Amino acid sequence: MILYSNSPSPFVRKVLIALHETGLQDRVELQTAAVSPLNSGDIVPSANPLGKIPCLVRDDGKPIYDSRVITKYLASLAPQAKLYPLDDTIWDVVTLEATIDGIMDAAVSMAYEKRLRPAELVFEDWLDGQWAKIDRALSHIEMKWMPTLSETPFMGLILVAALEYIDLRHDDRKWRDGHSMLADWHAANKDAPSLVATRPQP
Numbered sequence: 001m002i003l004y005s006n007s008p009s010p011f012v013r014k015v016l017i018a019l020h021e022t023g024l025q026d027r028v029e030l031q032t033a034a035v036s037p038l039n040s041g042d043i044v045p046s047a048n049p050l051g052k053i054p055c056l057v058r059d060d061g062k063p064i065y066d067s068r069v070i071t072k073y074l075a076s077l078a079p080q081a082k083l084y085p086l087d088d089t090i091w092d093v094v095t096l097e098a099t100i101d102g103i104m105d106a107a108v109s110m111a112y113e114k115r116l117r118p119a120e121l122v123f124e125d126w127l128d129g130q131w132a133k134i135d136r137a138l139s140h141i142e143m144k145w146m147p148t149l150s151e152t153p154f155m156g157l158i159l160v161a162a163l164e165y166i167d168l169r170h171d172d173r174k175w176r177d178g179h180s181m182l183a184d185w186h187a188a189n190k191d192a193p194s195l196v197a198t199r200p201q202p
C-alpha cells in the first residue's frame, strides 16, 4: 500500500500512529506529497479529488481517505490492536475522535492563514475564532473524556499528536495555561513508542 503523506501533518501522524499500533508499518510505503489549499500538486488529486493527505492507496489500487476512514480500515486489518472498541462505547469514542480531528482541523487552518495569506490580509478575528474552538474542545475533553482517553489508548495517542501540532505551529497560544489535566496527560504519554517513532523532526 502507498500512503501519501508529509511529516508535519497531524492527520498523517494519526495514521502513522495507527500503523505502529497495528504493526502494519511494513505493509505501507510512504510517498511524500506537498499539498496546500493553494496547490494540490500532481499526484494526490488522482487518488483524492480533495487534494488532501493522508490518502492511502490499497493493494488493489483503490484509494481511501480521510484519516478516520484510513484508521478504521487499519483497525479492520488488525483487530487484535483494538484501536476502536467493538461494543456500544464506539459512539462515544468516535465522537471523541471527531473532537480531536476538529482540534487538528482548526489548528491546520490557522497555520494556513498565517503561512499562506499575505501578511496585510491576515484576519486576526478569524484566527481568534479558530483558537476559541480549540480552547473549548480542550476544556471539554478535560471535563468529559479523560476516562475514555485511558480506556481507548489510540485516542490518548492521537490527542498527544494534536497537542504537539499546536506546540509546533501555535506555541504562542500557550495551551497548557488553563489545561493542566491535558498538560499532565501529554507529559505522561509523550514517550509512548508510537509517538516517539512518528514525531516530526524539526
Ligand SMILES: N[C@@H](CCC(=O)N[C@@H](CS)C(=O)NCC(=O)O)C(=O)O
Pocket (backbone or CB within 6 Å): 008, 009, 010, 011, 012, 035, 036, 037, 038, 040, 050, 051, 052, 053, 054, 066, 067, 068, 101, 108
Ligand atoms: N479531514 C481530513 C483533513 C486532512 C487535511 O486537512 N490535511 C491537510 C494537511 S495537514 C491537507 O492535505 N491540506 C491540503 C489542503 O487543504 O488542500 C483528514 O482527517 O484526513
